[in-house]
Amino acid sequence: MMMKVVLLCVLAATLAFTIGILLGHFAIDKGSSVPDWVRDASRDVDEKIIKTFLDQLDTNQLRENLRELTKVPHMATTAGDEGTVQFLLKRWQDPNTGLDNAWREDYKVYLSFPNKSNPNKVSVVNPENAVLFAAREREKPYKPEQEDPDVVQPFAAYSPAGNVKGKLVYANQGKMSDYELLNKTLDLRGTIAITRYGGAGRSAKAINAAKFGIVGLLVYTDPYEMNDGLVSESDTYPHSWYLPPTGVERGSYSIDFGDLLTPYLAAKDDTYRIPKEDITGIPPIPTQPIGFEDAERLICELDGDNAPDDWQGSLNCTYKLGGPGFKASSSFNNSNVHLDTFNTESLVNSANVMGVIRGSVEPDRYVIYGNHRDSWVHGAIDPSSGTAVMLEITRVLGKMVKEANATLRASASPAAHGVLFTASKQVDAPGTTLSVYDNWLKYSNRTSPNYGIIPNVGFLTGAGSDYAAFMHYLGITSMDISYYYDRTKTKARIYPAYHTAYDTFDYASTYIDPGFTSHQAVARTAGNVLLRLADSLLLPFNCTDYAESLQRYLSEAVTTFESKLAAKGISMESLKKAVKLFSDTANKLDSLIRDSDLANETPLMVRQINDQLMLLDRAFLDPLAFPEQYGFRHVIWASRSSSVPTFPGLADAVEKAEGTGLKEDWDQAHKHLSIVTQAIAGAAHTLDNVI
Amino acid sequence: MMMKVVLLCVLAATLAFTIGILLGHFAIDKGSSVPDWVRDASRDVDEKIIKTFLDQLDTNQLRENLRELTKVPHMATTAGDEGTVQFLLKRWQDPNTGLDNAWREDYKVYLSFPNKSNPNKVSVVNPENAVLFAAREREKPYKPEQEDPDVVQPFAAYSPAGNVKGKLVYANQGKMSDYELLNKTLDLRGTIAITRYGGAGRSAKAINAAKFGIVGLLVYTDPYEMNDGLVSESDTYPHSWYLPPTGVERGSYSIDFGDLLTPYLAAKDDTYRIPKEDITGIPPIPTQPIGFEDAERLICELDGDNAPDDWQGSLNCTYKLGGPGFKASSSFNNSNVHLDTFNTESLVNSANVMGVIRGSVEPDRYVIYGNHRDSWVHGAIDPSSGTAVMLEITRVLGKMVKEANATLRASASPAAHGVLFTASKQVDAPGTTLSVYDNWLKYSNRTSPNYGIIPNVGFLTGAGSDYAAFMHYLGITSMDISYYYDRTKTKARIYPAYHTAYDTFDYASTYIDPGFTSHQAVARTAGNVLLRLADSLLLPFNCTDYAESLQRYLSEAVTTFESKLAAKGISMESLKKAVKLFSDTANKLDSLIRDSDLANETPLMVRQINDQLMLLDRAFLDPLAFPEQYGFRHVIWASRSSSVPTFPGLADAVEKAEGTGLKEDWDQAHKHLSIVTQAIAGAAHTLDNVI
Structure with a gap:
């Protein structure tokens, strides 16, 4: 994934879906003198449309997408890469199954070549x-x-x-x-x-x-x-x-x-x-x-x-x-x-391909779906399997819009865990009689204080990840979804042909997903999530799940650091208070949402709550929290070096201070404690009632 | 203004007004089956309410406010200062003329004392x-x-x-x-x-x-x-x-x-x-x-x-x-x-006083009105005249809500120039037969390519200003309004008793505003602006006025820097393009607003445009543009050292590079050119149609 870095930052092959893309059948019975927009503004996601969408995702289409995308090596900025630009543009500009708009964005980037x-x-x-x-x-x-x-x-x-x-x-x-x-x-x-x-x-x-x-x-x-x-x-x-x-x-x-x-x-x-x-x-x-x-x-x-x-x-x-x-x-x-x-380095031209399905009710709100496009060699799995899925989702949306040993794997901002669960319950797991959700639960789970046993969703803390720019720098609530081999049956740290000349269509269709049913399961799950994000009256983000994650981090921090910090005269009480405040305000907002008849509320009230939910991750950004770390601004999910799974600035600062024993390093630990405390308290305030 | 720095950052004596505070009589004729919120959501500012408000602002109340606020010295964190906290709380918590809510926020700040x-x-x-x-x-x-x-x-x-x-x-x-x-x-x-x-x-x-x-x-x-x-x-x-x-x-x-x-x-x-x-x-x-x-x-x-x-x-x-x-x-x-x-420094307790009038339609949107509270000695003019005005405005809102030689003086983000003009045209200038607007025009004016001769509104570039934290750090569209002596009759760089033991009620009521009619004129102008910001269906911000200011800056930059930059191989074409793009998109948005029947549009459409207008100044923030300058993030209005009235990062960088002649300093000029170019292009995109 040589281009991961560049392409993510420049939004390689990113597809933006705007809200409200499909006509729904859900309507509120209002008098005939009601303006049209009153009906539009209170429309919620339509489950029938989701079902239609899921049915139309086709394994043959997925196979042919992958075959086309991987027919030649397409390392970033090579002729093969330009071929995929043209292929995507052709598909997204197709008058019958294309999108509302698609175009290329050109950049000049500094790359290294042998x-x-x-x-x-x-x-x-x-x-x-x-x-x-x-x-x-x-x-x-x-x-x-x-x-x-x-x-x-x-x-x-x-x-x-x-x-x-x-x-x-x-x-x-x-x-x-x-x-x-x-x-x-x-x-x-x-x-x-x-x-x-x-x-x-x-x-x-x-x-x-x-x-x-x-x-x-x-x-x-x-x-x-x-x-x-x-x-x-x-x-x-x-x-x-x-x-x-x-x-x-x-x-x-x-x-x-x-x-x-x-x-x-x-x-x-x-x-x-x-x-x-x-x-x-x-x-x-x-x-x-x-x-x-x-x-x-x-x-x-x-x-x-x-x-x-x-x-x-x-x-x-x-x-x-x-x-x-x-x-x-x-x-x-x-x-x-x-x-x-x-090796030599050179400035070379590089392009993103962008496509849009316009929203009708709130066209200024965006759901972004993306994948990088360039590969190291043929890149059948990385990244073309993802591109093939994206293309099949956009084909179905644009028109109307089975093997065991594999399972869903997902990392996401805690706010988005719930919608992943909802979507994966509605998709059959290939080669099983279970839903994707139940199959996932079998392979990877944890016990949540709120829900009992649920699938384990990873945190988005990966430093070199494809989502890093979105999550760590921009604070956009994100998720990373894939179908993955059963890790109980192999210790392979990633699929073995990763970044090699063997990551080909032949390899993918022989060993990874012969029937393209895993591709289909991912397309169904991801597409289902996409429709819910785009069409739900209220964003399917859950702030109490965020609170639970903060409590997990807090509990780890208290166990590992509290006595060490206390020995230096640094108290964690304010951090505990901030997490408590976050939990309380999250519960309050949750109750408000449950107790409201939102379909009959003013759309300004609905939009106010959607603002709170949509901007929650943004509230954790602090551009000055990590001055030495390029691109890290999210004080909860920034990558950490420390192995302690908790607030990254605090964990790394305490680890350093313990190593050196220097007063100035303990001061930095205190500083990071203040930073994360105030970020959490500030985020809590964004969930609270307006003052 | 010793506490200016601290108090501004901690929002000293800041009063937040939320949107939609007053009942209006403006209603759209919709069928009887229309939900109530349909009417509320399309209500615009009520001119009758503005008139009632203006009439009730009382010079005697203003005089008594100032007398009470200045009866003892009230330097920050002293007993006198705490007295003003209590006074403000008492007024704002009054059951008859108080606000919906008022409270104190406590901080511990590092101050210097003799x-x-x-x-x-x-x-x-x-x-x-x-x-x-x-x-x-x-x-x-x-x-x-x-x-x-x-x-x-x-x-x-x-x-x-x-x-x-x-x-x-x-x-x-x-x-x-x-x-x-x-x-x-x-x-x-x-x-x-x-x-x-x-x-x-x-x-x-x-x-x-x-x-x-x-x-x-x-x-x-x-x-x-x-x-x-x-x-x-x-x-x-x-x-x-x-x-x-x-x-x-x-x-x-x-x-x-x-x-x-x-x-x-x-x-x-x-x-x-x-x-x-x-x-x-x-x-x-x-x-x-x-x-x-x-x-x-x-x-x-x-x-x-x-x-x-x-x-x-x-x-x-x-x-x-x-x-x-x-x-x-x-x-x-x-x-x-x-x-x-x-002198000694110490950590001392300091408080802000906050008050709120809640909004009914969009309570999540805020108009902030504020003033610092602490003075150096009795501080009759600085800051108590402003506090007296604020208290009289809140008294009238809470309830219902003449000398020549003086004129309005205002600095503001260009977006807010228009609303200042509208408001000042509706207020009589004390001691004249002119409106505040016409009187202002007499004393300070400029020729605008869009409007001809108009009052000159300053830019908010002051480094040590009371508004610095709001404008330079937070990117909140701001304005700074005062009534000021006629500068053609005196060269005094500020009123002479500034920050001395002579800035007293006696001084203010004898020499500055004996009839308290200037206080009243400021209260009327500021209050009028406040009501328009709070109640207008569409925010009274004008993005084409912003474009005009950018063009003034561009024209200055081209005249002064273009040949110098060209000699170093640095082209200003992209900056020119960005400003052109900004002007074009601003004109487009302006036409869209003029051509729309917003009262009959969906409130989500209105809110979308309000978002574009409200967040325009925020789009110019770049937390990394001025790494050595604490608190500067707005790439247009940050303070500059250079005397060239143009983009501050560029002006200062070119000035430095000319001084040293070093390649690395010319590189920095190029960097600032890229920063301001991309900020303006980015801001232009926020005004554009959604993609």
């Missing part, structure tokens, strides 16, 4: 510089797709070009703690480190490494995390969904989102661009991803102590730390790893 | 430390009010305590350019500077001085700026409105607004407070204000070259720069000025 004629090289060279071993420059082809000349060779986007040589060490996941452990017994200066994916963000692995004097970084996918330990060709794609030994996960090695040269501004032609030297959050040293076949050759020849148990993976040897370098018995003895990268 | 038992001392001491001259520690009493023991002795709030001695220099207004000129011929290190008010902000005079090694600062009011040159007791108060020779202007010597220890947070009891050392924007050296009688003794004895012509004032001598120090012929020869200050 050199097609001079691929990045990873080799083992002896002291005389003879090459003893060279890693593959492309993935092994099993199907014609892998032989497409437009398959981009593996690279770490935003890794600098460079030519470095050094003794190899194995550094686990490239976390700070991993390097610190190595550094206790080894001099890391001048070495090359090999790390596996997971545990730390892509670029963090390189940024951390450079702090210890490491000069180059390799990253590979360990079969332990991705293949449930399977390593042989006969067990992997095309024989199963698992990643072949030569598969390489590409990716954006950048921490920040949005175009890197135009922070906080739209990346238009003549926008001011910061100097390239001022870019932060990208690798300071040459970095290259490789497949596990090559990784095995390197790691299994290492000298040195055995790596700790939790550093071991599924390659066919006991992982060692490195001498640094290779063991005496190896043919690589005394040899260096040589990393030679030729 | 030491009552050990006043600050300014003296001339000879080399043996014998005191040759001592400045007055209190103003000379002419009326009993000046003998009130609660008159705070003159001081510079937030000046540090300190004891410094040095040769005296005269530094004009304490601008950087003033010290730079002095520094060409004199070694300023270890000197004490005397400066006059005006030209630079209060604390800037001291911050600038410290950069040249100056160790102490005196500030006085020159009779040239304040008294039209009059210096003798017989020409000044109590014989006229002019400042007596011993009068001293007090004031807050702080650049920032809001409580200095809790930036961006509410100053509640347990809020995190920054270390005192981290406070910026206050004097780094002891600073003290004195009267011009004492200033004359010091300045007229100075040695050295004659000061430049534009540094001369109205004291009875030719101003010299200082040797440094006094001339040989003076009895002060070889003597130092000794400045000994004893």
Whole structure:
């Protein structure tokens, strides 16, 4: 998802639906002298329309969407990508099944590319510089797709070009703690480190490494995390969904989102661009991803102590730390790893495609449905399965508008949990006799003090996520919905072909969703949510569910931090009061909603409550809360480094203060306590009766 | 206005009016089966109610309000101040003429006070430390009010305590350019500077001085700026409105607004407070204000070259720069000025008073009317005349709701110019046969491309203004209305008793507004505006007037900057396009409004347009535009240092870049150009049809 960052920030392939798109049959009996708008203004969502909509979502259409979207590689800004722009425009501008309006928005963005004629090289060279071993420059082809000349060779986007040589060490996941452990017994200066994916963000692995004097970084996918330990060709794609030994996960090695040269501004032609030297959050040293076949050759020849148990993976040897370098018995003895990268950065044109279905009653209110469009290679699952679903939803709306082992997975702002439950109860789970809701409940659930056992909806705290700009920067109540494999049956941290040349239509239609019934289930659930958001008289957002989440965070914060803070003279009482105030006002608003006959209320009253519900997440924004963290303004859902699942500013500040013991760091913890306290109290006031 | 900063940020004495407070007689003929809210939702402002309101505003009530508010000194957080809290609460909680609700909000703020038992001392001491001259520690009493023991002795709030001695220099207004000129011929290190008010902000005079090694600062009011040159007791108060020779202007010597220890947070009891050392924007050296009688003794004895012509004032001598120090012929020869200050800072309790008249149709929409409550001494004009007006307006609303040489003076967001004109046309100007509007037009006007000759309304760009937090930080469309003396008849930069012990009820009722007809005219104009904002079906904000202001700024920017920017390869075309887009969309919205029969439109349509108008100023906020300037987020109206009346970020950045010639500073100019361009384009989109 190299373009995740850029495309999310510039709203790649985002589709905006306005409210009130469909004619309803629900009407209030008012006298004939009543103006038309009186009826319109009190119309609620129409369950018959939802049913019609769900019935029309078609697995064959979904399959053909995916086939078309993935027929060639479509990395951002390439010819294949432009092809998807044209395809989307054609579909959304179709006079019969298109939308009210669709257009492209052009930007100029700073992207990183490998050199097609001079691929990045990873080799083992002896002291005389003879090459003893060279890693593959492309993935092994099993199907014609892998032989497409437009398959981009593996690279770490935003890794600098460079030519470095050094003794190899194995550094686990490239976390700070991993390097610190190595550094206790080894001099890391001048070495090359090999790390596996997971545990730390892509670029963090390189940024951390450079702090210890490491000069180059390799990253590979360990079969332990991705293949449930399977390593042989006969067990992997095309024989199963698992990643072949030569598969390489590409990716954006950048921490920040949005175009890197135009922070906080739209990346238009003549926008001011910061100097390239001022870019932060990208690798300071040459970095290259490789497949596990090559990784095995390197790691299994290492000298040195055995790596700790939790550093071991599924390659066919006991992982060692490195001498640094290779063991005496190896043919690589005394040899260096040589990393030679030729990536270049350039300003390239990039487009979003936007489409609109206009609202009739409140056309100034928007429901946004989106997906990024660009892929690393063919991108059948990431992102094209989502695009295929979006296209099928828009086809059905524009006109009228089965396998076990899979389940719904969703993360959302707490306000939106309820509408997800409502929608998923109305959709059949593929390959089961259960609803999507009941099937989901089986796989992932929690006990809520308000509802008992309910499906577990994740919080939107992911730093590199596709929704980051919407949730963390803009404070738009968001949700992230997908159909996901049963995690009790595989430990794969994500579907194994992720960001590789094997993420193709063939892979998706063979191993992920042969009947396209999962695509259909997602389309039905997401489309159902969409219609409810667009057409409900009152927004289906629940502020008491938000209160419950704040209480969970508070309870964690009190358990973990209260005595530590008290020891520094910092009291959590105001925070407790603020959460209590939030809960009380949320309950009050909830009662007001339940006790009102909204269909017969003035539409201004309904709109007032809708404002309160719609803007609730916005009330948690504080642009000054995280001055060092680009793009984080939501004081509840901003990503945190701390593993304590609670208010991020507070958790990270306390963790830092505990580490340093400095008065100024405890002051910062106090400051974050004040920030989150006042944000929650302020949000509570927005739910309260007007003064 | 010492508390201006704090009180504005914490909304001192702010009164919030909600929309739709009065019953109207305007009704639409709809069938009898129409729900009540259909009629309510389309009701417009009632001109009969405005007339009734205007007639009831009473000069006697205004006089008694002012008398009560000014009977004792009421500096922020003193007993006198608490008395005004009680008085306001009593009035607003009165069952017959009170508001729907009124209450106090308590804060804990960081304030600076002199030491009552050990006043600050300014003296001339000879080399043996014998005191040759001592400045007055209190103003000379002419009326009993000046003998009130609660008159705070003159001081510079937030000046540090300190004891410094040095040769005296005269530094004009304490601008950087003033010290730079002095520094060409004199070694300023270890000197004490005397400066006059005006030209630079209060604390800037001291911050600038410290950069040249100056160790102490005196500030006085020159009779040239304040008294039209009059210096003798017989020409000044109590014989006229002019400042007596011993009068001293007090004031807050702080650049920032809001409580200095809790930036961006509410100053509640347990809020995190920054270390005192981290406070910026206050004097780094002891600073003290004195009267011009004492200033004359010091300045007229100075040695050295004659000061430049534009540094001369109205004291009875030719101003010299200082040797440094006094001339040989003076009895002060070889003597130092000794400045000994004893100010202390403390955390003190402070309250706002809030009152509300609830709205019936859209109670979630607010019109805010406010004034600060605290004064430096008795504060008859500043701020009590404003409080008296507010109380009379609320009395009349709660119940039912003549001198020449004075005129309305107003600054406002351009969106609100029109409603000011409408309201001022309906009020008679005291002592004339003209309306307030026509009288205003006589004194201050400009030629508008849209309207021809109209009264000149100032822009809200004042850094230390009472409205700064609302306009510059929150982006709330604001206006600042007062009745002001005829500036063609006096050069006084403000009424002469400003911030002194002579700003009393006696002064106000003798020299400023004997018949309280100016108070009444302001009450009528402001109250009229208030009713129109609260009751109009469509907010009386005009976006084409905003466009005209942007065009004025653009035209100035093009004239002054375009060739300079072009020489650095920076084009202004996008800015021109953005302003054009804003004008076009504003005209479109304006036509839509004119062509619609809004009383028969859905209230959701009306509310949509009201949202566009109400939130227009908010669309110009960019919390990251001015990272070094506390509290500035509005990219059009933020204060600027540059004297070029145009977009502040751009003007200041170009001025800096021209000074340094550095590439990085021209880059910043480019960045500010992008920021203001995208803000204007973004604001234009909010006025446009929904997508």
